Amino acid sequence: MKFKPADKIQDLQYFGEFGGVNPSISDSSTYTFLSAKTMFDTFEGNTEGCYLYSRHSSPSNLYLGEALAAMEGTETANVTASGMGAITAVIMQLCGTGDHIVTSRTIYGGTYAFMKNFLPKLNINTSFVDITKLDTVEAAITPETKVLYCEAISNPLLEVADIQGLSEIAKKHNIPLVVDNTFSPLNISPAKLGADVVIHSLTKFINGSSDCVGGVVCGTTEFCLSLKDVNDGAGMLLGSTMDSYRAASILKNMRTLHIRVKKHSENAHYLAERFEQDGLKVSYPGLSSHPGHTLMEKQVNKEYGYGGMVTIDVGSLEKANDLMELMQDRNLGYLAVSLGFYKTLFSAPGTSTSSEIPEEEQVEMGLTDGLIRFSIGLDNDIERTYSLMKQCMIELNIL
Numbered sequence: 341m342k343f344k345p346a347d348k349i350q351d352l353q354y355f356g357e358f359g360g361v362n363p364s365i366s367d368s369s370t371y372t373f374l375s376a377k378t379m380f381d382t383f384e385g386n387t388e389g390c391y392l393y394s395r396h397s398s399p400s401n402l403y404l405g406e407a408l409a410a411m412e413g414t415e416t417a418n419v420t421a422s423g424m425g426a427i428t429a430v431i432m433q434l435c436g437t438g439d440h441i442v443t444s445r446t447i448y449g450g451t452y453a454f455m456k457n458f459l460p461k462l463n464i465n466t467s468f469v470d471i472t473k474l475d476t477v478e479a480a481i482t483p484e485t486k487v488l489y490c491e492a493i494s495n496p497l498l499e500v501a502d503i504q505g506l507s508e509i510a511k512k513h514n515i516p517l518v519v520d521n522t523f524s525p526l527n528i529s530p531a532k533l534g535a536d537v538v539i540h541s542l543t544k545f546i547n548g549s550s551d552c553v554g555g556v557v558c559g560t561t562e563f564c565l566s567l568k569d570v571n572d573g574a575g576m577l578l579g580s581t582m583d584s585y586r587a588a589s590i591l592k593n594m595r596t597l598h599i600r601v602k603k604h605s606e607n608a609h610y611l612a613e614r615f616e617q618d619g620l621k622v623s624y625p626g627l628s629s630h631p632g633h634t635l636m637e638k639q640v641n642k643e644y645g646y647g648g649m650v651t652i653d654v655g656s657l658e659k660a661n662d663l664m665e666l667m668q669d670r671n672l673g674y675l676a677v678s679l680g681f682y683k684t685l686f687s688a689p690g691t692s693t694s695s696e697i698p699e700e701e702q703v704e705m706g707l708t709d710g711l712i713r714f715s716i717g718l719d720n721d722i723e724r725t726y727s728l729m730k731q732c733m734i735e736l737n738i739l
C-alpha cells in the first residue's frame with residue numbers, strides 16, 4: 341500500500357493509564373526499580389520498556405517520538421527540547437575532531453552559525469555548497485566528510501533538495517544524509533527518498549500553536565539508541581531533553597497536522613499564484629516558475645500540497661519593513677519570526693533569521709534585502725486576505 345504519512349499517525353492507538361484516549365503524562369524525573377539488577381541492565385541499555393531517568397527517556401516523550409517516526413516512516417525517533425537541540429546532537433554524534441561536513445549554503449541561520457562558528461572550535465569544518473548542484477556537492481566530499489546535510493525545502497530561499505540524488509551520493513561515499521524537514525512535514529517524506537536521519541523543529545508546523553520549542557531526530561533504532569547512550573550519546577550527555585508536559589501537548593496538536601498542512605498549502609499556493617500574476621517576484625515550490633518545481637513534483641506527497649512557505653521580493657528593505665508593519669496594522673498577520681502558526685507570520689530573513697549569514701554570502705546565495713518570508717496562516721477566506729494584502733501593496737507603491 342502507498343505510504344501515507346498522516347494515516348500512519350492516525351493508525352496509532354493509545355490507551356491512557358485509566359483507559360483515557362490520551363496517554364497519561366509521565367510526571368516523574370526518575371523511576372523505581374524492584375530489583376537492583378534491572379537497574380544495572382537499564383544503565384547498560386539492555387532492558388526494553390524500563391525507564392531510568394527522564395533525560396534518557398520518558399513514556400510521554402516515547403509516545404510523541406512514536407508518532408513522529410510513523411509520520412516520517414523511520415524505525416524510531418527521539419524528541420528533543422528544540423530543533424537546535426536535535427541538530428546539534430545529531431552532528432556531534434556523527435562528527436569528531438578533524439571531521440568535515442558538506443551542507444547546503446542556504447540553511448536556517450542557527451544551523452549555519454553552529455557549523456560556521458561553533459564547530460571549528462572542535463576542529464570540525466564545513467563546506468557550504470549549492471545543494472541543487474549534485475556534482476558540486478559530490479566534489480566537496482573528502483575522506484574526512486562524515487555528514488551530508490540539507491533542508492528538504494530550505495530556509496529562507498525555499499530551494500528544493502534532490503533527496504534521492506543526494507542519498508545516492510551519500511551512499512556511494514558511505515556517509516549519512518541528514519535532512520531537516522521543518523518546512524515540509526507531510527509534504528515531503530525524506531526517509532522514503534533515501535535520507536538516513538530526518539530532523540524537525542517541532543516549534544513550527546508540527547506543533548502549530550507557537551507556544552513552545554521542540555525538536556525531533558527520526559532514524560534507525562541503532563542511531564537513536566546511540567544518541568541516548570549513557571556513555572557517549574550526544575542526546576543524553578548534552579541534555580537537550582523535552583519536558584513530558586510539552587511532549588503530551590505536541591502529540592495532541594499533531595492529530596490535526598494533516599488538516600493544517602493542507603490548508604497552509606492551499607492558502608500559500610493561492611497567494612503565490614495571485615501575486616505572481618500581479619507581477620511580483622514570488623518564490624513558491626508549487627509554481628512552475630520555481631527552479632525546483634519539477635523536482636518538487638517528483639518528491640511531494642501531493643495530497644498535502646507544496647507547503648505553507650512563500651517568499652516575495654518587494655525590492656528593498658525599506659519597502660519590506662513598511663509592508664510588514666502595514667500588514668500587521670491591518671491584522672493580516674504578525675511581524676514575527678518562526679512559522680506554522682494559524683496566523684500568517686512574516687519577517688525579512690536578511691535582517692532576522694538569517695542575519696548570522698554575512699552580507700556578502702547572503703548576496704551570493706541570492707538572499708536579497710527586500711525579501712519577505714511568509715508563513716501563510718489558516719485564513720478561512722484567502723481571497724479576502726489576498727485583496728487586503730494587495731491593498732497594502734498598492735498603498736505602498738509596491739504594486
Ligand code: PLP
Nearest residue numbers: 422423424448495522541543554
Ligand atoms: N531548522 C529550521 C529549518 C528552522 O527554521 C529552525 C528555526 O527557525 C530550526 C531548525 C531550529 O529550531 P528551534 O528554533 O526549534 O531550535
